Amino acid sequence: MTVPQPQLENLYQEIILDHYRSPHHKGLREPYQVEVRHLNPTCGDEITLRVQLDDDVVSDVSYDSQGCSISQASASVLTDLVIGKPLSRATEVHEEFVRLMQSKGELEPDEDVLEDAIAFAGVSRYPARIKCALLAWMAWKDATAQALGSVTASNGGGDN
Amino acid sequence: MTYDVALVRKDFPILDREVRPGVPLVYLDSAATSQKPTAVLDAMRDYNEQHNANVHRGIHTLAEEATALYESARDKVAAFIGAPDRREVVFTKNSTEALNLMAHVLPFGPGDEVVITEMEHHSNLVPWQLACQRVGAKLRWIGLTDDGRLDLSDVDGLITSRTKVVSIVHQSNLLGTVNPIAEIAAKAHAVGATVVVDASQSVPHMPVDVSTLGADAIAFTGHKMCGPTGIGVLWARADLLESLPPFLAGGEMIDEVTMAGSTFAELPHKYEAGTPPIAQAVGLGAAIDYLTELGMDAVHAHEKQLTAYLLDGLSGVDGLRIIGPTSTERRGGAVSFVMDGFHPHDIGQLLDQYGVAVRVGHHCARPACLRYGIPATSRASLHLYSDTGDVDALVTGLGKVREFFG
Numbered sequence: 001m002t003v004p005q006p007q008l009e010n011l012y013q014e015i016i017l018d019h020y021r022s023p024h025h026k027g028l029r030e031p032y033q034v035e036v037r038h039l040n041p042t043c044g045d046e047i048t049l050r051v052q053l054d055d056d057v058v059s060d061v062s063y064d065s066q067g068c069s070i071s072q073a074s075a076s077v078l079t080d081l082v083i084g085k086p087l088s089r090a091t092e093v094h095e096e097f098v099r100l101m102q103s104k105g106e107l108e109p110d111e112d113v114l115e116d117a118i119a120f121a122g123v124s125r126y127p128a129r130i131k132c133a134l135l136a137w138m139a140w141k142d143a144t145a146q147a148l149g150s151v152t153a154s155n156g157g158g159d160n
Numbered sequence: 161m162t163y164d165v166a167l168v169r170k171d172f173p174i175l176d177r178e179v180r181p182g183v184p185l186v187y188l189d190s191a192a193t194s195q196k197p198t199a200v201l202d203a204m205r206d207y208n209e210q211h212n213a214n215v216h217r218g219i220h221t222l223a224e225e226a227t228a229l230y231e232s233a234r235d236k237v238a239a240f241i242g243a244p245d246r247r248e249v250v251f252t253k254n255s256t257e258a259l260n261l262m263a264h265v266l267p268f269g270p271g272d273e274v275v276i277t278e279m280e281h282h283s284n285l286v287p288w289q290l291a292c293q294r295v296g297a298k299l300r301w302i303g304l305t306d307d308g309r310l311d312l313s314d315v316d317g318l319i320t321s322r323t324k325v326v327s328i329v330h331q332s333n334l335l336g337t338v339n340p341i342a343e344i345a346a347k348a349h350a351v352g353a354t355v356v357v358d359a360s361q362s363v364p365h366m367p368v369d370v371s372t373l374g375a376d377a378i379a380f381t382g383h384k385m386c387g388p389t390g391i392g393v394l395w396a397r398a399d400l401l402e403s404l405p406p407f408l409a410g411g412e413m414i415d416e417v418t419m420a421g422s423t424f425a426e427l428p429h430k431y432e433a434g435t436p437p438i439a440q441a442v443g444l445g446a447a448i449d450y451l452t453e454l455g456m457d458a459v460h461a462h463e464k465q466l467t468a469y470l471l472d473g474l475s476g477v478d479g480l481r482i483i484g485p486t487s488t489e490r491r492g493g494a495v496s497f498v499m500d501g502f503h504p505h506d507i508g509q510l511l512d513q514y515g516v517a518v519r520v521g522h523h524c525a526r527p528a529c530l531r532y533g534i535p536a537t538s539r540a541s542l543h544l545y546s547d548t549g550d551v552d553a554l555v556t557g558l559g560k561v562r563e564f565f566g
Contacts, residue, residue, distance in 0.1 A: 008513055042521055
């Protein structure tokens with residue numbers, strides 16, 4: 001009997017494996033305004049992520065993480081896509097990525113917005129892995145919200 | 161009579177299925193839940209088709225039949241674990257509820273201590289954390305050695321006159337380790353502490369006799385012993401349960417109710433508030449008949465032999481490290497492992513492509529994972545229907561991991 005070859009290409013696209021083997025922007029850096037730590041309680045994956053915002057531009061996102069190839073590659077792609085971008089643009093990318101992850105494989109990803117992140121389209125067909133792909137993105141969203149809050153607070157507060 | 165696993169497998173229809181065309185199921189996740197033999201499925205169907213009624217209420221024929229079936233399941237459980245008194249067998253939802261029950265009703269207070277271990281499943285850890293916080297008691301734990309055993313070097317410093325409860329797992333779901341219950345129970349009893357044992361992973365795989373185990377109470381669950389989900393068992397010494405207050409309150413657990421107050425039913429009903437899981441009890445009874453017919457000594461011997469084969473197979477996989485004991489001595493058939501450079505999620509996903517079902521993650525035992533400096537493991541776990549073909553498929557699949565992700 002021949003063992004069937006795995007048909008995992010939809011999930012593990014070569015782009016994902018490349019980012020997993022050689023992650024971009026990995027490591028915790030200074031300066032940063034906020035550091036958050038997020039866990040995936042079902043599998044024990046974790047990420048510590050820092051953000052630095054300057055004049056509504058995402059100056060830096062640095063991170064240290066351990067987890068599966070999907071979560072590692074996702075963090076790497078995230079940093080590629082948001083570092084150096086205006087916050088409004090980065091937020092759009094974030095929203096598009098979340099929409100893709102919730103699409104159950106039904107959405108044609110927008111390559112202009114998502115670039116390498118389109119490789120994660122197949123992940124949305126694997127319910128158990130969506131949280132892996134979203135771990136870094138949720139950490140970034142949380143850290144960014146806190147950074148905006150602290151910037152507002154240091155400017156004398158506000159009730160926005 | 162020799163144990164014929166090929167014959168046993170015919171009793172489990174699910175083992176014949178393919179997970180996708182041409183890829184047969186290789187089920188190595190029995191520590192999460194076991195598969196059910198036809199006898200269990202038939203018993204539950206027969207109950208629902210022919211005898212369904214509420215128990216302990218009404219005098220019509222169906223109610224009598226349902227009550228007799230439900231209570232005969234209690235007799236079967238009592239006989240299976242050597243309980244001296246059928247009133248000591250309380251049906252719960254699962255092991256977790258049984259352990260929560262004990263954490264709620266056992267008396268301890270400020271300055272008292274509860275001792276658990278670092279290899280507990282969260283179900284035998286978090287209830288004690290909460291109970292200790294509630295009453296101002298202190299939670300202490302027995303640590304682990306590098307080879308996956310309890311570190312008993314300081315056990316006399318941990319179990320002291322302040323200890324009121326010692327609650328420990330019989331067989332670890334993460335490490336597979338079988339713990340020396342009698343030895344620890346003797347120390348606990350010497351200081352007057354009550355001994356609770358999480359037997360979720362031992363009762364389904366080896367003969368367990370509560371009259372010699374050393375525990376005052378044990379918890380286990382139906383769905384890991386070829387029975388259905390939705391039913392668990394608390395066994396506890398009758399004199400202990402009689403001395404303790406109720407847990408869940410409502411119908412069935414009362415004696416006399418007035419608006420001013422209530423008195424409570426005799427054991428075991430005092431701890432069975434509300435309509436119990438009746439069909440599930442019938443299914444559990446059928447599972448116990450099935451296990452008894454195979455013989456738990458034979459089941460245990462089969463699994464021990466296969467665990468040796470599994471450990472041997474895994475030791476030949478490049479870069480693989482077993483988390484837990486590496487011999488079959490005082491260990492069961494749940495084997496956790498990590499592979500350098502490859503995450504359990506990815507390993508599990510690749511194995512699934514070959515039909516091989518393993519569990520990945522921290523297995524609800526995160527502190528033990530932290531102890532070994534790992535976020536997660538892959539775990540292959542055996543049961544009475546597992547065979548060498550299952551292990552071979554696992555080892556073959558693991559051989560592809562480096563090829564795919566490396």
